[in-house]
Amino acid sequence: MLIKYMTWRRKFVPRGSISASEVPNHIAHNKVFMQGTDKRGCPVALVFGAKHFPSKGIYEQLKCYAVFALDKICSRIPYGEEKFTIIVDLEGFGYSNSDVRGYIAVLSILQDYYPERLKKLFFVHVSYVFMMAWKVVYPFVDKNTRKKITFVENKKLQSALLEEIDVDQLPQIYGGKLELIPIQDA
Numbered sequence: 001m002l003i004k005y006m007t008w009r010r011k012f013v014p015r016g017s018i019s020a021s022e023v024p025n026h027i028a029h030n031k032v033f034m035q036g037t038d039k040r041g042c043p044v045a046l047v048f049g050a051k052h053f054p055s056k057g058i059y060e061q062l063k064c065y066a067v068f069a070l071d072k073i074c075s076r077i078p079y080g081e082e083k084f085t086i087i088v089d090l091e092g093f094g095y096s097n098s099d100v101r102g103y104i105a106v107l108s109i110l111q112d113y114y115p116e117r118l119k120k121l122f123f124v125h126v127s128y129v130f131m132m133a134w135k136v137v138y139p140f141v142d143k144n145t146r147k148k149i150t151f152v153e154n155k156k157l158q159s160a161l162l163e164e165i166d167v168d169q170l171p172q173i174y175g176g177k178l179e180l181i182p183i184q185d186a
Contacts (some may be wrong), residue, residue: 033180125157
């Protein structure tokens, strides 16, 4: 597994990291934010699904952006920990945001090259349109990853997040105290 990762990393990220200047279109949409940490000290990231607009057939830049964001998140993992938590907020998500191929591409990067880094994945404000896309994507999600995914009902949103994240580390939009910090500024 390590050799596969190193081979991929050398080919996909030959300079060692992806800079913000390499993914300007995705950064301009402000769709990924770094937040505080969960109760174990693992970093928390927030993704706004309604800010993603698929590019026709151009998945390389989306994959680069995913690696850019995942590397930023991983760089904030404290010594002794290995995982991170992601909140995917789907408020306002519609057909124009639906990108099954893009989701599968990002999911395969997460599962294949950042294995066991994901601690918890919360989907919040889930729309009907997303659930239709999810039914197509779900078979590509490995069993270990499936166990880490939680769909949160709107009425239980704050309590579900507070089980994992202290209020002083939770984004203000969910009743916490932290302002949103764009991933490129983290």
